[in-house]
Amino acid sequence: MGILTKIMTTAAVATALIATSASAETKRIAIVAKALGIGFFEAAAKGANEAAAELGDVEIIYTGPTDTTAEGQIEVINSLIAQRVDAIAVSANDTDALVPTLKRAMDRGITVISWDSGVAPEGRQMHLNPSSNPLIGNTIIKLAADHLPEGGDVAVLSATTTSTNQNIWIEEMTKVLPDYPGINVVATVYGDDLADKSYRETQGLLQTYPDLKAIIAPTSVGIVAAAQAVTDAGKVGEVNVTGLGLPSEMAGHVKSGASQSFAIWNPIDLGYAATYIAYELASDKAEAAPGAEISMGRIGTVTLDDNNEGAMSDPFTYDASNIDEFSSIF
């Protein structure tokens, strides 16, 4: 037993020495996905590598479990802790279950941040949201207004009456409405995030408001159904469908002209920003505290709120110029 302990301790000391000498040269930043093989996270990894190339002394370890389970993510994080990486940036499968493991990572001097899908405050130093409710609310009305220089009637196709996210976004949109003179929101209807109900509600809108110029659907189900309904009614070019959607599902409607543009977060930027923030924190160039401003390279800076959360940017706008590039990603 004594000899074994000695060998183990010697090995531990030796590895500790190797580890510290290695980390003095490059910062090893782990980007942990919800699961491997998902386009969104592969794109984020692309952004992370872009940031690493810019920063120079950064090595990206892109990893994640096979399934979107908290247990799988914990195994991955345990092995990252064992490798003594400098920073872990995780999109969590579970807000709470990762906390004990990530706490241990922080105890061992590893910088821990979450991005996209957050971890409870005690399990990370900061969380990077892709966007914020006010930014989203502003973006969805701006997308409609940009194509209506003379103003006009627009309608909102939401999810359910109780969908928290959509309600907040519409509320934020209403707040900034005076900034867009000439734009009248004539109705808000609810498609319950069901393709067929959203389709019927859109048909209703088209009949009730013949002068309708745009439909804003801040839901990925609604926006596709609305674009289809507009196409089927032969109103492509008259009524512009916009809102929040997924490039892969919207590519056809952007090409047909049913949707001039729509928005959603850009996973490449998200991976880039998460890497940048992790680097800034791990190299002590910034500190995660309420009110702190942390650089995100080409994207700008993020300001942390009282929960050490920050929003990256406006949702990214997708139109005919970039839809092909992103529709293969997510």
Next chain:
Amino acid sequence: MSVTSEEPRGRQIPDRLTSPLRKALSSWELLLFGVAVAIFIANSFASPWFLDPWNLSDASFNFTEKALIAFAMAMLIIAGDIDLSVASIIALTSTMMGLAMMAGAPMPVLVLVGLVTGLVCGAFNGLLVAGFGLPSIVVTIGTMSLFRGISYIVLGDGAFTGYPASFAYFGQGYVWWVITFELFLFALFAVIFGVLLHKTSFGRAVYAIGNNATAARFSGIRVNRIRFILFLQTGLMSGIAAICLTSRLGSTRPSIATGFELEVVTMVVLGGVSILGGSGSIPGVVIAALVMGLVTFGLGLLNVPGIVMSIIIGALLIGVIALPRLWSMWRR
């Protein structure tokens, strides 16, 4: 199991037959042990971080909870049954403990709730299989959906958090130095189940049932009663695993332990337990648990993607199972 000290007998007629099955089994464990040692050595060379007691201690969480269930599952499979609902028992047990926690129950009550829920789930499976004579695979596929379904009804997309600090000991505490409480449980139950299966008449009856349940019944073994107990035992071990896992995660979600059942069965089969029943040993399962833990941790250190990792585990399983067969075919 016991060391045979016979001298080479040449063409003498032995006074006691050593079954070829027994021989194959003992060589199986040896083979598996060889694999474990090889993986250990390969890992130490492949990554400078492998041979660190704390890292190895962290890595033990990769298999301890699953191994606790695997011990009971091994006995169940040896007796010719299977329980695919174990991961769902964990989900339901964890949910029940969460409900108790929300009601303000202190730590000892939480543990009691965990153990009782596991036992009740096991009893339900056992009743359907041993009491009503339904096939175990059908029953437990059903209860797999049933138990987890109840968790989903209770929790939806929510979670229970805020377990008392003393409850964290089961999944995060250390007994001594790097020995976690879970690792201690693993060793303790390895011994308990080893003795139970290999040194008691109950264990012999389990083998007898797995080899020929009808013959076992005619020999005076209360077959259904033993099968019921085996399900009860599997439920209890799932309950214990649920306590550990919930404590380690510090929270409960209905998706907890998803996919554990297949990993447990993999562990058991890798340990040399015949999926058709009748043969296998606890030491085999112990080594298989270590092998799986070492492989996943070692590959994790090299940042091998999880998809590649499952391919390697699959190849290992087929390899270790096929090798002795091929060997005996070649010898023939």
